[in-house]
Amino acid sequence: MVVAYWIGAGLLALFYLYSGGIKVAQSKEQLRPMMAWVDDVPMRLVRTIGTLELLGAIGLVLPPLIGIAPWLALAAAVGLVLLQIGGTALHLSRGEVKVIGLNIALLVTAAVTIWLATTWL
Numbered sequence: 001m002v003v004a005y006w007i008g009a010g011l012l013a014l015f016y017l018y019s020g021g022i023k024v025a026q027s028k029e030q031l032r033p034m035m036a037w038v039d040d041v042p043m044r045l046v047r048t049i050g051t052l053e054l055l056g057a058i059g060l061v062l063p064p065l066i067g068i069a070p071w072l073a074l075a076a077a078v079g080l081v082l083l084q085i086g087g088t089a090l091h092l093s094r095g096e097v098k099v100i101g102l103n104i105a106l107l108v109t110a111a112v113t114i115w116l117a118t119t120w121l
Helices: 002-025 043-066 071-093 097-120
Strands: none
Touching: 002 043, 002 071, 002 097, 043 071, 071 097
């Protein structure tokens, strides 16, 4: 279970460090080719989502790694599930059914990570 948690958490952390990092660091014009939805939401919200993704990635890995407040990993995984539910809802509201596959995969991975975290944390 521990190895499975680290595989899932590691993959999620890598994805969200990248995804959150570009949302925080890049302009709307730079994000538009990858994320058409940035035109429909304020940049402040895009930056907030990016910050939450970065915090979630750190929260999945750092607390269990250093052994301080490992329950934060569980909270981070729950937060990432909620982010993906919101992302899926946004894409569905925009009629972008074809692009929710990644959202669903990330949601399922985060949900499995929650389950794995509850078995050993």
